[in-house]
Amino acid sequence: MQTYTRLDARSSDFEHAFRALLSAKREVSQDVDDAVGAIIADVRGRGDAALFDLTQRFDRVDLRASGLRVTRDEIAAARGAVPxxxxxxLKLARDRILAFHERQKPADQFWTDALGVELGWRWTAIRAVGLYVPGGTAAYPSSVLMNAIPATVAGCERVVIVVPTPDGVLNPLVLVAAELAGVDEIYRVGGAQAVAALAYGTDSIAPVSKIVGPGNAYVAAAKRRVFGQVGIDMIAGPSEVVVVADSSADPEHVAADLLAQAEHDAVAQSILVTDSGDLADAVAAAVERQLAALPRRAIAGPSWRDYGAIVLVPDLDAAVPLVDRLAPEHLEIIARDGDALARRIRDAGxxxxxxxxxxxxxxxxGGSNHVLPTARSARFASxxxxxxxxxxxxxxxxxxAALAxxxxxAVALGEAEGLDAHARSVAMRLKG
Amino acid sequence: MQTYTRLDARSSDFEHAFRALLSAKREVSQDVDDAVGAIIADVRGRGDAALFDLTQRFDRVDLRASGLRVTRDEIAAARGAVPxxxxxxLKLARDRILAFHERQKPADQFWTDALGVELGWRWTAIRAVGLYVPGGTAAYPSSVLMNAIPATVAGCERVVIVVPTPDGVLNPLVLVAAELAGVDEIYRVGGAQAVAALAYGTDSIAPVSKIVGPGNAYVAAAKRRVFGQVGIDMIAGPSEVVVVADSSADPEHVAADLLAQAEHDAVAQSILVTDSGDLADAVAAAVERQLAALPRRAIAGPSWRDYGAIVLVPDLDAAVPLVDRLAPEHLEIIARDGDALARRIRDAGxxxxxxxxxxxxxxxxGGSNHVLPTARSARFASxxxxxxxxxxxxxxxxxxAALAxxxxxAVALGEAEGLDAHARSVAMRLKG
Structure with a gap:
């Protein structure tokens, strides 16, 4: 049986092995682009009729009967179904996420410079945004809060959710979280067809200007295709955690945190970086022990064995460049000098x-957002x-006077670039 | 001969005609995606050798002889060639762009909330970024400044330019602007092959984490494909200006500004929105008169005739929602209540x-950035x-105490989402 990867920064082949860890291909790239192109064209051409047909085919649901939009009564009923x-x-989470994101609201700036030029900028909310929420087991109410609350804090007028309901199943927690977050409209449609409807609009779903949220390969391909027509967030990849710990850390806690990441997905990645051989051994043992009792061990086990790693470093200083190279979505630091160490890390979500x-x-x-850059994209994304x-x-x-x-x-540069109409639009005002 | 479009908001078919203006398809969508996919695969597989072969084929330049990287001597020689x-x-532009963008540097925030939780965020620069600079006549030094200076202000360690040199031609202004902006490396390669080299690296070009800058259909398709591996900016579309003016505006000035936009590209779009029929007539006449004497009339003429428009509105209040629907890249306001009107506009670059x-x-x-959201993307982009x-x-x-x-x-939500390892990682710490 394959086991997790164990590396020692002092060994001669470390660089080679670490590079292999960095480049481990965790994503199964499905070639769905042609299918997605056809779906988008169908929705653009036939609108709601396409949504009905595609949802019947993929989710086995007749939306002509149930209606596309989730009703107020359904949302009220969902509240009754949630303990x-x-x-x-959920309310505590909502309140804390709201408080955190209120602090992110940017300020306008205007000033007059020494030449008398008035300059500045103004921030405004995108009017309408769409949130893709995956259906089935991956329909997480916490993700609904994390995607929707920044939009409502920004001041978006229409915050729209699309969520597939395979075989008619819709998680009541999703509806309750949407209600708590202030979502305005919810439609029971998913896949590339939902992305197309949000981007181009149909009779039932007015178009939005930006689409965010995670989804499967079809959803990711559709977002990539509609980018430009609308804005999109990042294309989400498999998730990861790096735990940097010294001998002060409790190995049971570290093991639990590694497994919390591993249970998301068989291609999730959990890595411990430590200067303590004893901690490394104890964590490895604790992972196996905890795995045996974990309901989602069929997911967490393969994730740990195929992509998990323990990296031994001579001291935690040596962890800093390795973490930056991993650019993890999540970084835990459990060490005596943790705060100082954290300040030296640059690439982490x-x-x-x-x-x-x-x-x-x-x-x-916590209040901070859990939608974070995955798959090493913390090098360039927030x-x-x-x-x-x-x-x-x-x-x-x-x-x-400022123009003078x-x-x-400006005239000189317009002429140098061969853009005479640019130069003339300035020059004729200088004469006046 | 086709002429510009003239609309009157008071006419009964205005809404229909305005929609046609909004949805005018200005981009020629070239189906280059398969070719681009092959080019990217070639660069990933063969690195520099692929860059040499592709540059020989597309730009008729032997980079094995001239070298990929532009040398210090070439940059010094370029300075000598610029008046x-x-x-x-260029120096004035550099200084003003620098001063403007210094004010955009974001502040970190850290605070402790009522429960004793320490929260916050920290901003850091992306380490290495690539700027695509088009070659030939569209190699604008001003765009080099506008793309590079925000990167150097942010603190990026490596700011890398790629620029094609068809038949060996490299605009000295581009090199001088790059030097003024603080660019670190310049490579004479363009097209999808340059984007692939920046995203994946070759022996000569170390990879970057984000790629920005405009390019042709090949460059745009390549950026779309490498998105995720690296960050990208928006996919640039054809450019536009809307001028909102009342009878106080000088028609010659307005005409000149419309033509400054039109000379960029035959698919650029210039629109005047006015409440003055007299101004509309005078501008239309001035455009024709100025066009006749314009060096780039072969570009500006078709742009104005095919995509230009004058929209008559009963008063400038009526211009506000129309402008927001157009979401123009550039908006000029030349009117008595201009400042108040500007505050009511939401969607403009x-x-x-x-x-x-x-x-x-x-x-x-001016100092503000001229890389702006095109083709109605000011609805969602900056x-x-x-x-x-x-x-x-x-x-x-x-x-x-905060964890308690x-x-x-957190335990309740982990359990509700069926993520027991999440719940346990918290619960075991609550016992301790």
Whole structure:
């Protein structure tokens, strides 16, 4: 049986083995692009009729009977189906996510420079946004909160959810979370057809200007295709955690955190980086012990064995460049100098500090967003936030004196670039 | 001969005609995706050798002889080839763009909430970014400044330019602008092969984490394909200006501004929205008169005739919703209540206010960025800025008391989502 990968930074083949870990191909790339192209064309051409037919085919649901839009009565009924303990936890999560994201609202800036030019920019919300919510077992109410709340904080007027309901099943937790988050419209349609409907609109679903949220290969391919017609967030890949720990860490806790990541997906990746051989051994043993009792061991086991790793480093200083190269979605640091270490890390989606901050706190109730850059994209991307639902308009105003000061340089550059109409539009005002 | 479009908001078929204006298909969609896929695979497989062969084929240049990287000597020689007047204008532009973008640097935020949870986020620069610069006549030094300066302000360590040199021709202005902007490396390669080299790296070109900049259909398709492996900016479409003006505007100035946009590209779009029939007539006449004397009339003429428009509105209040629907890249407002009107516009890339602010000032020396959302994407996108070259890492830290306060809700949500390992990673710490 394959086991997790164990690397030692002091061994001569470490660089080679670490590169293999970095480049492990975790995504099964399905070639669905042609199928997705046809689905998008169908929805653009036939609108609702295409949504009805495709949903009948893929989800075995007759939307002509049930209606595309989820009704107020269904949302009220969902509230009744959710235990109070869960509802209260969702409300706590909602309140904390709201408070965190309120702080992300950007400020406009306007100033007048030494030449008298008035400059600045203004932020405004995107009017209408769509959130893709996966159906079935991956329909997580926490993700509904994390995707929708930044949009409502931004001030989007229409926050629209699309969610597939295979065989008619719709998780009541999703509806309750949507209600708590302030979602305006919910449609029971999924896949590439839902993305096409959001991008181009149908009689029943008015188009939006941006689409966010995770989905399967069809959804990802559809988002890639409609990008430009609408904005999209990142294309989500498989998820990962890196735990940096020294001998102060509790091996049972570390093992539990590695498995919390591994249970998401058989291609999720959990990595421990430590300077303690004893901790490494204890964590490896604890992982096996905890796995045996885990309901989702059929997912977490293969994830750990195929993609899990323990990396031994001579000291935690040596962990810093390795973490940056991994650019993990989630980084936990459980070490004596944890805070100082955290400040030296540059490429990570989110950092969870100290022994009392398991990543699962951040998944649910910390307040920060759990939609984070996966698959090493923390090198260039951020977690979801309020700015993803706003856009900036720059403003420029010259008076005659400012134009007189700047104009000649603009004329020179327009002429140098061979754009005479540019130069003339400035030059004729300088004469006046 | 076709002429520009003239609409009157008071006519009964206005809504229909305005919709046609909105949906005018200005892009020629070339089906280059398969070719691009093959080029990317070739560069990934053969690295520099593929770059050499493809450049020989497409640009008729032997890079094995000239070298991929532009040398210090070539950059020094370029400075000698640029007239002082142009060089000084570029320096003024550089200084103003720098000053503007310095104000966009985001601040980190950290706070402790009522439960004792430490929260916040930190911004860091993307380490390495690539700028695509088109070759030939579209090699604009101003665009080099606009793309590179936000990256250097953000603090990117490697700012890399790729630029094709068809038949060996390389615009010295591009090299001088790159030098002024603080670009670190310049490679004479273009097309999909350049995008592939930036995304995946070759022996000569180390990979970057994000690619920005405009390009032809091949470049756009390549950026779409490598998105995920690296970050990308928007897919640039044809450019447009909307001028909102009342009878206070000088028709010659308005005409010049419409033509400055039209000379970019035969599919550029220039639209005047006015409440003055007299201004409309005078502008239409001035456009024809100025066109006759314009060096680039073979481009600006077809642009104006095929896509240009004058829209008459009963008053400028009626212009506001029309402008938002057009979501123009550039908006000029030349009207008595211009400032108040500008505040009511929501969807525009950049606003140029008053009679002394031709858009060409913003193209060159205003200081704000001229890389702006085209083709109605101002509904959801912003102009290029410092944030495009940075990413945010969130940080969360609980102590034992904070975990005790938050933990039960996290356990409840983990269990409700069927993610027991999440719940257990929290629950086992609550016992301790």
């Amino acid at each position: 109070d303990r869960t509802f209260e936890a 989110a950092i969870f500090l100290g022994p009392h901050t398991p990543e699962a706190i951040g998944d649910y109730v 977690g979801l936030g309020v700015l993803d639902f706003m856009k900036r308009t720059s403003v420029l105003k010259c008076d005659a 000061a700047l104009g000649p340089a | 002082d007047r142009t060089f000084e204008a 950049a606003i140029f206010l008053g009679p002394h602010t031709p858009e060409a000032i913003g193209d060159y020396v 102009g290029l800025g410092v944030l495009d070259f940075m990413k945010r890492t969130s940080v969360l830290k609980c102590d034992a 306060a938050l933990g039960p809700a």
